[in-house]
Amino acid sequence: MSVMQTPSADIADLIARCALRDRAAFRILYERTSAKLFGVTLRILKDRSEAEEAIQEVYVKIWQRADRYVAGNTSPISWLVAVARNHSLDILRARRPPADDIDVALEIPDSGPTPERATEDSQERGRIEHCLGTLEPDRADAVRGAYLDGYSYEELASRHAVPLNTMRTWLRRSLIRLKDCLSA
Numbered sequence: 223m224s225v226m227q228t229p230s231a232d233i234a235d236l237i238a239r240c241a242l243r244d245r246a247a248f249r250i251l252y253e254r255t256s257a258k259l260f261g262v263t264l265r266i267l268k269d270r271s272e273a274e275e276a277i278q279e280v281y282v283k284i285w286q287r288a289d290r291y292v293a294g295n296t297s298p299i300s301w302l303v304a305v306a307r308n309h310s311l312d313i314l315r316a317r318r319p320p321a322d323d324i325d326v327a328l329e330i331p332d333s334g335p336t337p338e339r340a341t342e343d344s345q346e347r348g349r350i351e352h353c354l355g356t357l358e359p360d361r362a363d364a365v366r367g368a369y370l371d372g373y374s375y376e377e378l379a380s381r382h383a384v385p386l387n388t389m390r391t392w393l394r395r396s397l398i399r400l401k402d403c404l405s406a
Contacts (some may be wrong), residue, residue, distance in 0.1 A: 230297050230298050233251070233254065233291045233299060234291070236251040236298075237251065237284075237298055237302075238291075240285060241289035241291070241383070242331035246288045252281055255299070255370050256277065258299070258344040258374070259280060259293070259300075259303065260274075260277045261311070261372075262306040262310065263277050266311065266314065268294060273310075276306075276309060276313055277306070278304045283305055283309060285303055297377075350404070354401055356399065357400070361396045363382075365393060365397070375393070378393075
């Protein structure tokens with residue numbers, strides 16, 4: 223069963239059991255949530271091997287801090303994602319060397335996009351927004367939630383008060399319409 227199919231109460235229960243040092247619960251929690259948390263770390267770190275190492279450290283933190291999760295304050299998936307996100311951001315911060323001399327900084331070339339690339343990116347964003355605008359507002363919101371904000375299908379189904387399979391259908395059909403619109 224994946225995260226998308228696992229009710230939040232089950233995940234909260236697994237976290238509570240981990241706080242009691244239940245290794246079997248920890249194994250199940252890992253199996254059900256590791257793909258999503260790996261995606262979070264990979265998206266932030268942008269390096270597969272670094273994300274693989276980070277996800278192991280994330281689960282050590284989850285094991286050590288499971289007693290800090292308070293059910294009801296936040297969804298269990300949000301708490302787990304926050305642990306992964308914060309750990310990944312700590313890794314990024316540790317990568318940056320301390321600031322040296324300001325004169326050295328003046329010699330560093332700008333790694334940002336060229337004006338031409340920025341214009342192309344802006345035009346592409348405009349096309350995507352136009353195509354999203356052709357979808358029904360709730361479908362467009364679901365697509366943004368799933369693919370830009372990282373919400374699970376279950377979270378989106380709950381947010382839009384529709385069955386899980388309906389949300390999957392919305393997203394599949396919306397992606398097909400977006401693909402057709404963008405290729406037109």
